[in-house]
Amino acid sequence: MAINAENVKSQMRKGYLEYCILLIIAKKPMYVSDIITELKEAQLIVVEGTLYPLLSRLKSSGILAYQWQESLQGPPRKYYELTDDGRQFLAELEEGWEEIKNVVELIKNKNI
């Protein structure tokens, strides 16, 4: 119920997490651990419990597809990649992100 800065920062993250994940997968096919590592390098901490359901949703929406791939150490991995629809979708998110940056700038600069 109570509001604190961490809480709100976490809310902020919700919004653009999907965008960041698609940006990462767009570069090359990746499986969950890869993605988490990439995000962590960009200072964005995400856990498995967040990522698996999200990837499943993106898959059933036709934005991502995956291929099983053998691993040298341990069980096989699901490598996710963008579909054509997914690239279209990512382009729309790109627009959305630019819009949001614009909105914040507009509000900040008004009456200054």
Added chain:
Amino acid sequence: MAINAENVKSQMRKGYLEYCILLIIAKKPMYVSDIITELKEAQLIVVEGTLYPLLSRLKSSGILAYQWQESLQGPPRKYYELTDDGRQFLAELEEGWEEIKNVVELIKNKNI
């Protein structure tokens, strides 16, 4: 369940809505209709059902305070303003926002 661009854009908006509202109130005390108008001018559409609970939460968290003020037409209005804690809080959100912009830039620019 299905994911579409509008859905995700709406998710994105959730994250920074609180930030935008505080930016607006920081300039001068405002009541709900004022705030909605300001947001709309910046292309951010928000409805009453979103705003009232949000302002209540911010008030009970000590981030906002309000004063009743007579109106020339109709019932009195609640004018919200930032408390000292609220200004501190807004400063933290400012940091959070800069961090997020950084993360996205980092991810975009990596391996290009």
Added chain:
DNA sequence: AATAAATACCTTGCGATACAAGGTACTAAA
């Protein structure tokens, strides 16, 4: 051969919150 460790995958339950829809109350004009 049996066990343990490492590495994958996934699900369940919870809390937070935007939004649609609906409700209450006050003021002023018809």
Added chain:
DNA sequence: TTTAGTACCTTGTATCGCAAGGTATTTATT
């Protein structure tokens, strides 16, 4: 007295990140 306009607020629904816990496969150790 009724209607219109303008405030305020609440309830119910859907979504989603995250903590916690569970299952399966491979490899190393005993």
